[in-house]
Amino acid sequence: MLDARVWLVWVVTALVASSVARNPLYAVLLLLITVIVGAACRAEGDRTGGRPSVLSPLRFAALAIPLSGLFNALSVHFGDTVLFRLPGNWPFIGGPVTLEAFTYGAQNGIALSAIFAAFMAFNLVTPVRDLVGIAPRAFHETGVVISIALTFIPQTVESLTRIRHAQAVRGHRLQGLRDWPPIVLPLLISGLEQSMGLAEAMVARGYGAVSDQRQSARMSAGIALSLLVVLTGWLTLLFSTRWRVAGLVLMGVGAGLMLALLWSAGRSVPHTSYRPRRWTVRDTLGVAGCGLALAAASLRAYPGHSTLYYMPYPRLTLPPFAPLVGLGLLGLLAPAILAGRRAPFAPPLDGEHAEV
Amino acid sequence: MRRVLSGTIYLLSGLLGLMAFLYPFFMPITAKVAHGAGLAHSEDAPLVTGALVGLCVVALIVELQGQAISAKTVALLGVLVAITSILRFLEVAIPLPGGFSPVFAPIILTGYVFGSRFGFLMGAFSLLVSGLVTGGVGPWLPYQMFTAGWAGLTAGWVGSLLRRGPLPRETFQVLILSAFGFLWGLVYGVISNMWFWPFATGPAEQTWSPGIGLAQTLTHYATFYVVTSLGWDMARGVGNVLLIVFLGAPVIRALTRFRRRFQFLVKSTDA
Numbered sequence: 029m030l031d032a033r034v035w036l037v038w039v040v041t042a043l044v045a046s047s048v049a050r051n052p053l054y055a056v057l058l059l060l061i062t063v064i065v066g067a068a069c070r071a072e073g074d075r076t077g078g079r080p081s082v083l084s085p086l087r088f089a090a091l092a093i094p095l096s097g098l099f100n101a102l103s104v105h106f107g108d109t110v111l112f113r114l115p116g117n118w119p120f121i122g123g124p125v126t127l128e129a130f131t132y133g134a135q136n137g138i139a140l141s142a143i144f145a146a147f148m149a150f151n152l153v154t155p156v157r158d159l160v161g162i163a164p165r166a167f168h169e170t171g172v173v174i175s176i177a178l179t180f181i182p183q184t185v186e187s188l189t190r191i192r193h194a195q196a197v198r199g200h201r202l203q204g205l206r207d208w209p210p211i212v213l214p215l216l217i218s219g220l221e222q223s224m225g226l227a228e229a230m231v232a233r234g235y236g237a238v239s240d241q242r243q244s245a246r247m248s249a250g251i252a253l254s255l256l257v258v259l260t261g262w263l264t265l266l267f268s269t270r271w272r273v274a275g276l277v278l279m280g281v282g283a284g285l286m287l288a289l290l291w292s293a294g295r296s297v298p299h300t301s302y303r304p305r306r307w308t309v310r311d312t313l314g315v316a317g318c319g320l321a322l323a324a325a326s327l328r329a330y331p332g333h334s335t336l337y338y339m340p341y342p343r344l345t346l347p348p349f350a351p352l353v354g355l356g357l358l359g360l361l362a363p364a365i366l367a368g369r370r371a372p373f374a375p376p377l378d379g380e381h382a383e384v
Numbered sequence: 385m386r387r388v389l390s391g392t393i394y395l396l397s398g399l400l401g402l403m404a405f406l407y408p409f410f411m412p413i414t415a416k417v418a419h420g421a422g423l424a425h426s427e428d429a430p431l432v433t434g435a436l437v438g439l440c441v442v443a444l445i446v447e448l449q450g451q452a453i454s455a456k457t458v459a460l461l462g463v464l465v466a467i468t469s470i471l472r473f474l475e476v477a478i479p480l481p482g483g484f485s486p487v488f489a490p491i492i493l494t495g496y497v498f499g500s501r502f503g504f505l506m507g508a509f510s511l512l513v514s515g516l517v518t519g520g521v522g523p524w525l526p527y528q529m530f531t532a533g534w535a536g537l538t539a540g541w542v543g544s545l546l547r548r549g550p551l552p553r554e555t556f557q558v559l560i561l562s563a564f565g566f567l568w569g570l571v572y573g574v575i576s577n578m579w580f581w582p583f584a585t586g587p588a589e590q591t592w593s594p595g596i597g598l599a600q601t602l603t604h605y606a607t608f609y610v611v612t613s614l615g616w617d618m619a620r621g622v623g624n625v626l627l628i629v630f631l632g633a634p635v636i637r638a639l640t641r642f643r644r645r646f647q648f649l650v651k652s653t654d655a
Contacts, residue, residue: 043523047431103587147522156516169449169458170509176462177469177513184466205630213634216467220642223456223463227646230455248389251443255396258439262403262432286439290446 029072030363031305032158034314035150038065041318042146042360045325046139051338051347052131054357055138059089061360062142066149068364085145092144093137100133101125108343131340153363161301165294176226180219187218250289258282310366317362324356393447397440401530404433404440405578438526441508444533448501456646461502464494465509472514483573483616484623487514491532492539492565492624493632496557497639500540507536524576531575535568558632562625569621573613581605 046058063085101111102121107128116122156178163171191214192202200210261278264271324330332350471486487510495503508529515521515528542564546552552560581592590608592601 044431143523151521159516166446167449170445172458173462173465173505173509174513174516176459177465177509178517180463180466181469181513181517184463184470188470205626209631209634212631213638216635217638219463219467220460220638223459224642224645226463227454227456227459230459235455235458245389248393248447251447252389252392252396255393255400255440255443258436259396259400259403262400262436266407283435283439286443290442293446 030153030314030366031307031311032154032162034311034318035154035363036162037315037318038360038363039146039150041322041325043143045321045357045360046142046146048325049139049336049357050135051336051349052135052138053347053349054336054353055135055142057354057357058360059138059142059145061357061364062145062149063089065361065364066145066152068367069149069153072153072367085141085148088144089138089141092141093134096137096140097130097134100136101130104129104132107341128340128342128344131344135338135340164290165297165299166290168294168297180222183222184215184219188215191215191218247289247293250285254282254285254289256282257285314362314366317359320359321357324353324359330356390447393443397443398534401437401440401534404436405527405575407433407578434523434526437530441526441529441533444504445508448505457502460498460642460646461505461509464490464506465513468506468510469514469517472510472518483569483620485620486623486627487511488532488535488568488572488620488624489565489627489631490635491536492561492568492628493635494639495536495539496543496561497636497643498540499543500537503536503538503540504533505536507532507534527576531572535572538568539564554633554636557636558628561632562628565624565628566621569624570614570617572620573617574609577609577613581608 042058042062046055049055049058066085102114102125105123105126107124107126109127110124111127111130113124114122160171160174160178163174188211191211195210201207202211258279259282261275261280261282263275264278265275268275324333325336327333330353332353335348335350335353338347468487468490471490474486491503491507491510494506498506511525511528511532515525539561542560546557546560551557590604590611592604
């Protein structure tokens with residue numbers, strides 16, 4: 029099982045690559061990669077308690093690609109290869125329907141399907157607890173709120189079932205919105221009572237002693253400053269060609285400042301974890317694969333980088349394909365390749381608390 | 385000083401988030417200024433704006449969670465987020481008409497009763513947790529969190545505005561909140577569309593293209609919105625109105641009663 033951080037890097041890389049690649053050949057390759065990774069890691073997801081999606085990525089692609097192509101073909105009447113013509117007096121869709129417009133729409137549908145498939149694979153293989161676990165320490169309170177919410181969801185479902193049964197015994201039937209208050213109000217009030225009890229238990233265990241301390245004004249000032257720097261950088265980037273680099277640098281500085289503040293705030297929060305997971309060689313290989321794909325998608329100096337962009341208008345031609353770019357994008361397959369192998373260093377399962 | 389800093393963070397993050405949502409409207413100006421450089425942003429723009437919206441959400445969460453979140457607030461928020469996430473399950477499991485979603489009414493009502501800070505956290509965390517449990521994590525999540533958070537935040541402003549004088553009748557409060565819910569049902573759609581609209585394909589009068597003026601951009605977006613999204617969002621707005629009309633008054637009463645209990649605090653008096 030790969031570390032949740034590796035999966036986070038993987039899904040961000042897949043998002044970047046799918047957004048950048050405006051070439052149907054690479055888009056299809058990315059879609060296949062994300063679907064294969066999702067399928068290869070399905071067993072791992074079932075074992076670790078991942079969340080399967082309601083709609084399968086292939087079904088989504090089967091809907092999104094033709095629909096997107098059809099919508100574009102019917103609404104954009106541009107391109108040299110005319111497939112057929114619709115009467116010109118038909119509003120919006122009247123005019124020539126071209127192969128180029130269909131291809132352009134389908135290309136967007138493929139990119140969208142690849143992004144969807146990547147996130148569905150991510151949702152499938154990463155348990156919620158692991159995601160909460162990798163949240164930065166600065167989000168201590170946020171992590172506690174999310175943990176409470178996740179713990180209370182099954183209890184709330186049980187309460188809802190109990191209330192519904194109790195009301196049904198009294199002859200209540202849920203038919204319309206008017207019938208909701210007898211269900212919703214007891215659920216809300218029991219939840220509020222539970223939260224009161226939970227808060228008392230938390231205070232009794234010393235939670236308030238740490239959490240009631242006010243955040244320092246210096247931290248707030250730092251956040252305000254970092255936002256101001258990012259905003260200034262973005263405005264410079266948008267409205268000036270001469271200072272584009274300066275704009276980018278300012279945005280980077282602002283984001284860096286924010287990260288530094290979060291890291292600094294997190295240092296004051298003690299963090300322990302039960303059965304800490306050790307970083308393995310497989311995790312490093314997974315990140316290396318993502319790094320290769322990210323380089324292929326985003327580095328202008330990468331051989332064949334220009335082939336990532338393709339425009340089917342005005343006449344459809346065969347999209348260019350650089351084998352090195354294709355090879356780089358295959359780095360995203362790393363989790364699927366690593367899924368079937370045993371970890372050389374198994375994570376410790378000694379059951380002891382350890383400082384992270 | 386503390387209030388000024390908080391206000392500055394709200395203002396800057398709101399401005400940055402709003403600019404990220406509305407950047408297609410700046411593009412005509414930037415394209416003119418940059419002599420076509422605006423086109424160069426089109427490939428990375430969704431990623432940059434997504435990152436900026438994420439940054440705004442992070443900044444607001446850090447600021448708000450740092451303002452003395454007590455154990456009571458944490459517990460209350462966790463439980464209310466859990467209840468709202470169950471409603472999101474309903475939305476996923478049972479196909480509801482159009483964009484109707486039962487998660488907005490509780491966000492608005494809790495923001496109204498517990499204040500803007502609580503409202504923002506409730507909105508942002510409800511979308512985050514429900515996204516986590518329903519497998520709905522995706523590039524759309526920061527946008528959803530930001531918009532739902534602002535729905536809760538502004539509901540808190542409505543609450544503090546109404547509570548300035550003698551509290552109006554319950555019917556009037558429900559009426560105001562229904563109108564507010566309807567408005568947010570539409571605004572949520574208007575804002576959410578912005579992240580993909582510049583890249584949407586379709587008729588020229590509904591899509592953005594480099595070089596068109598600001599007025600044209602607005603007209604094109606309005607046409608696009610009316611043709612593709614108004615009906616969908618109307619279902620969300622009407623759904624919010626129905627939920628607030630039928631459930632608003634008793635829920636506000638229950639939440640207000642608990643707010644008094646949650647605000648009870650014992651303070652030590654040092655001599």
